Amino acid sequence: MYNVYGVGNSLVDIQAHVSDDFLTELAYPKGGMTLVEEAIQQKVIASLNPDKFSRCAGGSAANTMMGIADFGGKGAYAGKTADDDIGQFFLNDMRNVGIRIEVPATSGQSGTCVILITPDAQRTMLTHLGVSSELGPDDIEESEIVKSQYVYIEGYLFTGESTKAAAMKAIELAKKNNVKVAFTVSDPFLIDLFRDEFWELIHGPVDLLFCNLDEARALTGKDDPVDCAQEIHHHAENVAMTLGADGSILMHEKKVIPIEGVPVKAIDTTGAGDMYAAGILFGITNGLTWQQSGHLASHAAARIVSQLGARLAQPFTQEEIGQLVK
Numbered sequence: 001m002y003n004v005y006g007v008g009n010s011l012v013d014i015q016a017h018v019s020d021d022f023l024t025e026l027a028y029p030k031g032g033m034t035l036v037e038e039a040i041q042q043k044v045i046a047s048l049n050p051d052k053f054s055r056c057a058g059g060s061a062a063n064t065m066m067g068i069a070d071f072g073g074k075g076a077y078a079g080k081t082a083d084d085d086i087g088q089f090f091l092n093d094m095r096n097v098g099i100r101i102e103v104p105a106t107s108g109q110s111g112t113c114v115i116l117i118t119p120d121a122q123r124t125m126l127t128h129l130g131v132s133s134e135l136g137p138d139d140i141e142e143s144e145i146v147k148s149q150y151v152y153i154e155g156y157l158f159t160g161e162s163t164k165a166a167a168m169k170a171i172e173l174a175k176k177n178n179v180k181v182a183f184t185v186s187d188p189f190l191i192d193l194f195r196d197e198f199w200e201l202i203h204g205p206v207d208l209l210f211c212n213l214d215e216a217r218a219l220t221g222k223d224d225p226v227d228c229a230q231e232i233h234h235h236a237e238n239v240a241m242t243l244g245a246d247g248s249i250l251m252h253e254k255k256v257i258p259i260e261g262v263p264v265k266a267i268d269t270t271g272a273g274d275m276y277a278a279g280i281l282f283g284i285t286n287g288l289t290w291q292q293s294g295h296l297a298s299h300a301a302a303r304i305v306s307q308l309g310a311r312l313a314q315p316f317t318q319e320e321i322g323q324l325v326k
């Protein structure tokens, strides 16, 4: 019934274009995600013109689920929101495209992510998790997982004990019910913190690993992209390793499947990896080959990069999808 059951931090993105100088002054790692208090977000927002901001539902796994729905797929999602306007905005966005999300809202503040986009289209994220960090194992529904072909877990969930326990519960229930597990490493900083746990997952329950080149290098200690992908593929049945504008590499049945990047004018890279994962997951759960899925993923990710925000302003039509996977 579902292509994918996703688990992630439910966040709403607050985005603004900023200069390199502005970012340098703030001194957060460019291109990365830093967990911050809400007061820090407010300080950053206050130092920018409010007209510059736009709001868009976000969260890594949530973006991927949304992408799957945009392609015409079906999904359910577990992530925690508060009973506030931001939480309602997030839930409406997901439910409007048919994603099932029934985790009870709680009191407190929904999570937000201030995304600063520099002229090179790179995004730097300052995340206040709010109540998204309260997602726990009890929020994971076996009755929905059994209806899914894949469970998709974002690595960001490992930053909190409760969300990590939720991720592990979803993985355990997937394995118990013969549902495949896809995992995205999310950010290189997580590898420093959770290297052994991530390798245990890759070696064990993970059927499909998503990572970018920095993450693959941090995981393997190797440099060459194909060497990195091969090393991970020794442990994981399938690997999808992204290479920014240069495309990606898929590993399946000991084969290296190179996927070309799609040249576009990059506006904002927020959500590129998330949309790429949506293309792969939609493809392989709809009987497409890995090559076809990669092609679809590459086009979808390129479209996200050529616009502002992590959700497609102009989703693909079924005709366009048909053309892309011919």
Ligand SMILES: Nc1ncnc2c1ncn2[C@@H]1O[C@H](COP(=O)(O)OP(=O)(O)OP(=O)(O)O)[C@@H](O)[C@H]1O
Pocket (backbone or CB within 6 Å): 123, 211, 212, 213, 241, 242, 243, 244, 245, 246, 247, 248, 261, 262, 263, 264, 266, 269, 270, 271, 272, 273, 274, 276, 297, 298, 299, 301, 302, 305
């Ligand atoms: N400048 C670009 N032009 C075209 N496609 C791009 C560009 N940047 C990224 N992509 C597409 O998006 C995919 C994912 O990009 P990338 O390797 O940067 O992943 P990521 O670091 O996980 O992305 P992010 O965390 O910013 O969402 C690439 O494999 C490619 O298909």
Ligand SMILES: O=C(O)C[C@@H](O)[C@H](O)C(=O)CO
Pocket (backbone or CB within 6 Å): 011, 012, 013, 058, 059, 060, 061, 063, 113, 123, 125, 269, 270, 271, 272, 273, 274, 310
């Ligand atoms: O990684 C990105 O580029 C974007 C998302 O994964 C991110 O989690 C987000 O949208 C924050 O809400």
